[in-house]
Structures are given as structure tokens and as C-alpha cells.
Amino acid sequence: MNTEVVLAAVETTDAEAVLQATRLLIEDCERRFSRFLPGSEVSALNRSAGAWFSTSPELIEMLQQSRQYHQSTGGLFDPSILPDLKRAGYDRSIDEIRGTGAARGPEPREDRPDFQSLEIDTTGGRVRLLPGMQIDLGGIAKGWIVNKAAGLLSEDLPNCAVSAGGDIVFKGTPADGELWQIRIEDPWDSAREVMRLGIGAGAVATSSVVKRSWRQHGVSRHHLIDPRTGEPAAGDWVSVTVLAPSIMTAEVYAKAVLIGGAGETPRLLQQEPEISFFAVKMDGSILSSFELMESFDEHKSRVLQ
């Protein structure tokens, strides 16, 4: 995932074994779902486009959820944008690109099948990408992995948190207070924060056009592709933080809200009334929609400023 993972828990028993198991789960998932690893399941699926491919139950589950989010976001969340990512220069890991710059593109955009045309055979455990379809699960895999890791960790340690690059699941309550503390980073200066939140059990995720950005022939590019244009999103929102009961919903809608911007956000919030978001705009101003969220356990999110 090319990011930092943090496991935190209030220890009531010996935590070493479950922490180790959780770490192994995360490492195994990354090996399977990273498009940058030629031997990963996702890479093998992409090479099989046009034919049925036997896949694991976990990948099928992730693809099914991806299809649902693709529909609920009106296509703003779209895992089939891998060709557009490569056109924008994101054909290697972000560390390699930052060091050398984008090696290719921009190239003309080619027509490709709609993501809804993906075929899933749950009984047979197989998936078929239509010819020309290539998928990148970077918009949902991190949340999916964090969700699984938090589920495993909470079996032994019910009060815990799992964070992968700022996509965070909170279970139970922290040791010394009623609420978990979240610091929302200034998108332009990670040493500064723009807001501090207190949150109960739930999830938070942030999408930013700053964190994964690079230069392509002198032009600034980033990884949040607008599926409507095939180009990096060009709105005036720099980062969007979403709070939601589910980490996958938070991760997906952080991207969808950022890409869709002010024009699409009302519709997105109607689709998912349980989410709240917090956006930093290009001019530095802040837009938020925090409300009390009855779907959280006995805790509610609060703005601490």
C-alpha cells in the first residue's frame, strides 16, 4: 500500500499474538491486491481480460462491493480507471515516480467497457473482465484491508484502532477518554492540523490531490482520476475527509466527494445520509457538513476547535 499502518489497542490480554496475526493479514492482502506486483492476484486478473479467471472469495467480495459503490456514486468511484492512471503517468509505484518523474504519456484516451459490465460468477468463484478493461483497487482496497484487520484485532481486543495511511477504523473506546482523537492534516503542510475531532466507534478516511502527485512533462498530475474525463480531477477541493460507519464507505466517498465537488456532493450525501465530510478548498477555505451521526454506537462525533 506504500503507506504507514498503525495498530492500536487497549490491552486486556496478551496482545502479541493477535497483533502479529493482524500484521500478517495486512501483508498477505497487499501481496494479493497490489497492481504494482506482477505476481499479485489483481495483476493476474488484469492480464486475463476477456477470459474467465478463477479468483479468491476475498477478491470477489471486493469487486462486488466496488460495483455497488460504482452505482451509488454515479460512476465517480470507478476501479476500471487503470488505463487513465497509466496515461497520467502513474504506471509505477509513487516512490519511483517521485524520484524520476512520469515516464510516459499523456497518450490519447481509448474507449473502454463500463465497469458495470464486469462479470462475477460467485458460485464458480471466477470473474471475467471484458476486453480492454483493467482495474485498480487502490480506491477501495486499503479500506477493505483495514476493515478486515480491525475485525480480526477486535476479536481479542475490543477497544482498538487500525490506520493505514490515515484511513482509520475505530472500535470501542480508547483507554483514557471517551472518544478517539483524530487530527486532520493541513493538505499542504503535514506538520500542521486544520481541525481536531473526537469520534466514537466508526471510520474516517481522507482523499487528497497533494499526497500522491508528480510531474508529467512539466505538468502537475495526481492520482484521483475523474472517470468522466479520464484526467486527474480538476475541481477546487484539495482534500476531503469523510466520517462514516464503514471505512470502505468513508474511503470511497472521500474520493467521490472530492472528484464530484460542490456540484455532486448534495446527491452523494442523499445516497449516503450517514456520512459527514470536511473539505479544504484550493483557496484555503474550509467547508464542512458535520452532524450528529446516530449510526455510531453510543458515541457521536464532535468538533473540538
Add this chain to the structure above:
Amino acid sequence: MKIMKLALRSWIALTSVFSFMAAWAMLAHAPKPVQGKSISSSSSAIAVTPLPTLAPLPPLNLTGNTDGGSFQLPPITIQQAPAAPPVNMFSQAPVFTTGGS
């Protein structure tokens, strides 16, 4: 007249001597004044005892055992901390950062 002057002088002299001697006697038998906060050895004094010396903590044993590579730390004695002032509920909980990645 000479006799009266002599008698008066004698009276003054005698009263002066007697007054001096009486004052001397009173001062000689008066109780001594207390000097500052000196500790006396009487039974009502405040005894000051030195603070207990904390025992040094045992060194951590970081060598792995055969139990799947996990580390077993020796038990550490916890000293009860003095009462802490009221703490903001957010001052002790860990702080997580979100900002995209």
C-alpha cells in the same frame, strides 16, 4: 536645712539601689525567649523522616524465546502515582492523523 538635704540624698540613693537590685532579681529568674524554629527534643516535636529510595528497575530481557518469536518482559513494580489534577478527556488518548496518502 543641711540635715534635710542629707536625708533626701540618702533616700534617693537607697531607693535607686533597691530598684536596681529588684530588677536584677526579676530578670535573673525570667523564662528564656524562643529563638526562631529550632527543633527541640521534646515529645511534641515534628519528626522528619527521609523519603524512601526507589529500587532500580530490572533490565529488559529482549532475547526471543521459542514461543513464535514473541518477547517476554520481566514483571515491573508499579509505584502509585500522586493524585493528578483534572485532565481534559482528550489529553491522554492517542491522536490519529488523517490526511490522505
